[in-house]
Amino acid sequence: MCSCSKNIYTYEKLSEIKDFLTEKISIQPKIGVICGSGLGSLGNAITDAVWINYADIPDFPVSTVEGHVGRFIFGCIRGVPVACMQGRFHYYEGYPLSICAMPVRLMKLFGISHLIASNAAGGLNPKYKVGDIMLQKDHFNLMGLAGLGPHIGPNDSRFGPRFFSMSNAYDEIILTKAKQIVERLNMQDKVHEGIYTCVGGPNYETVADVKALINLGVDAVGMSTVHEVIAARQCGIRCFAFSLITNVCSAEYGVDCTDIHSEAVLEVGKQMQEELQIFVEEVVEAISQDN
Numbered sequence: 550m551c552s553c554s555k556n557i558y559t560y561e562k563l564s565e566i567k568d569f570l571t572e573k574i575s576i577q578p579k580i581g582v583i584c585g586s587g588l589g590s591l592g593n594a595i596t597d598a599v600w601i602n603y604a605d606i607p608d609f610p611v612s613t614v615e616g617h618v619g620r621f622i623f624g625c626i627r628g629v630p631v632a633c634m635q636g637r638f639h640y641y642e643g644y645p646l647s648i649c650a651m652p653v654r655l656m657k658l659f660g661i662s663h664l665i666a667s668n669a670a671g672g673l674n675p676k677y678k679v680g681d682i683m684l685q686k687d688h689f690n691l692m693g694l695a696g697l698g699p700h701i702g703p704n705d706s707r708f709g710p711r712f713f714s715m716s717n718a719y720d721e722i723i724l725t726k727a728k729q730i731v732e733r734l735n736m737q738d739k740v741h742e743g744i745y746t747c748v749g750g751p752n753y754e755t756v757a758d759v760k761a762l763i764n765l766g767v768d769a770v771g772m773s774t775v776h777e778v779i780a781a782r783q784c785g786i787r788c789f790a791f792s793l794i795t796n797v798c799s800a801e802y803g804v805d806c807t808d809i810h811s812e813a814v815l816e817v818g819k820q821m822q823e824e825l826q827i828f829v830e831e832v833v834e835a836i837s838q839d840n
């Protein structure tokens with residue numbers, strides 16, 4: 550499969566999926582939340598929840614990765630209606646980027662105005678430690694430079710214009726509010742602001758990869774989010790994203806990095822789940838007050 554293969558998730562198909570889901574829920578989500586690897590517990594913040602497994606949605610892909618439950622939760626966080634994805638789709642699972650980003654377009658059809666995306670990532674910035682959080686100030690679109698994207702192929706303008714700016718991809722107002730929340734929750738010692746990039750994976754990076762990414766000004770590396778934010782910006786959704794640093798990437802040969810594996814990534818998510826849940830609740834509340 551390649552990123553430019555025919556996109557079966559047309560506007561009409563996504564409208565059908567939306568109608569199917571609408572019959573099962575009683576809220577109209579305003580904010581979309583995507584839980585990263587090991588961060589599914591962010592869904593615990595949701596009240597009046599309705600869970601819908603991806604496997605039960607006609608023509609929907611399924612999550613094949615551990616740490617991604619594979620379901621939507623529709624409900625409220627602090628009274629704000631949300632659609633939460635407990636599990637996303639990754640390029641390395643064999644899904645083209647158009648499918649990886651498809652749920653963002655689906656959530657747009659529900660009327661979401663904002664997206665909160667989270668991910669597990671490796672720290673490239675030498676200041677980052679395991680368990681730290683990086684608020685995404687921007688991303689470096691490495692896969693895009695290689696000609697891969699969620700929007701390659703015919704453009705349906707109902708999902709946004711063919712050409713669009715990515716210069717304010719991460720909303721400055723939400724980022725400022727998130728930084729205020731960090732101070733209020735006394736998390737400033739472990740929170741940074743930085744640049745994320747997405748690689749194809751599923752292997753982690755070589756030392757040469759790490760050195761190159763550092764030279765490119767990237768602070769954390771993962772395997773998601775960038776294409777979701779591109780699809781979101783194309784259709785006018787305001788974005789906020791953060792990375793949980795689950796491991797640090799070595800830029801030196803001879804350092805034993807065999808502790809980088811998916812179980813370790815999930816374990817860090819587990820350790821941080823309560824703190825991150827409160828953080829996300831606060832961000833949702835702050836976004837809702839902004840509108």
Ligand SMILES: O=P(O)(O)O[C@@H]1C[C@H](O)[C@@H](CO)O1
Pocket residue numbers: 584585586587614637639667668669670750771772773774810811814
């Ligand atoms: O879904 P995210 O981006 O959080 O997942 C990251 C990247 C890989 O899927 C996995 C690596 O362990 O975590």
